[in-house]
Amino acid sequence: MNIGQASDASGVSAKMIRYYEEIGLIRPASRSGNNYRVYDEEQVHVLRFVRRARSLGFSLEETETLLKLWQDKSRTSAAVKEVATGHIADLERRIAEMQGMVKTLKHLAHCCGGDHRPDCPILDDLAGEKPLHDQHHHHEGELR
Amino acid sequence: MNIGQASDASGVSAKMIRYYEEIGLIRPASRSGNNYRVYDEEQVHVLRFVRRARSLGFSLEETETLLKLWQDKSRTSAAVKEVATGHIADLERRIAEMQGMVKTLKHLAHCCGGDHRPDCPILDDLAGEKPLHDQHHHHEGELR
DNA sequence: GTAAGGCTTCCCATCATGGGAAGGTCAAGG
């Protein structure tokens, strides 16, 4: 199986397969006579593992850790769980950060007329002016 | 005011001030005889605007748009609001994506013993095996 | 005079991915 077929079978682009090999995430593929990379089902399985880990937001470094644990038959599920819970915490931190932004932005947008006039509490906030005392133009709740 | 003072006054690192100038986000600072960049209160105000926009997650491109709207006295608040709502939608999309990851990961972690044994539904999922039928080890709800 | 600290530019690294060029290889079909 060449890299194109491995890519189709795994859902990982050929570009990324080469990159993962380069950074040592996956073992270098063996080469056929024409210097083409050759893959078997097992390698494709590894690639799918990587793709799934990436789709759950694990970094390549975390993915490498998980990959090693997967291949280590004497691993403990505690070790795996620790990686996962660490990642969950990271995601939740980032989610909370973005939710804070959304909350502020929705409040500002809610207070913004959104009309032809130039007055805009959003710009006022960015400019550090007029702390905004909820004197909004709308009365239909757009928040929540 | 030199770049260091402007940095302290605005909360934007000197490195970033130079970068923002380089990419055209802010106007090139005038230079004093020794070729040092010189800033006044107005420039610092602009830098604070940028910092605030960044802290709300606006990209530098969006920040540039907002900066131009801020300086354009004939802007409409509708134009500003559109940028903000677009950004809110983007944030919410990313939040939803990450929440999906968290949901899956919490489920998997919940079903993982987290003990000395190697069996691990997290790895099984990543490997694309055993679709997981909620046969978890825990009974205290960790989800939600 | 020299040391410290601030300024300048320039290059490199991050993280994960894609784009594209230049060139080798292979299979099918004229």
Add this chain to the structure above:
DNA sequence: CCTTGACCTTCCCATGATGGGAAGCCTTAC
């Protein structure tokens, strides 16, 4: 046999926003 097209190879560059650090200039204080 030769061309065409679809692969493959490596190498370089770009993204977005930021930081690190080197080499060298300027100023101020001791």
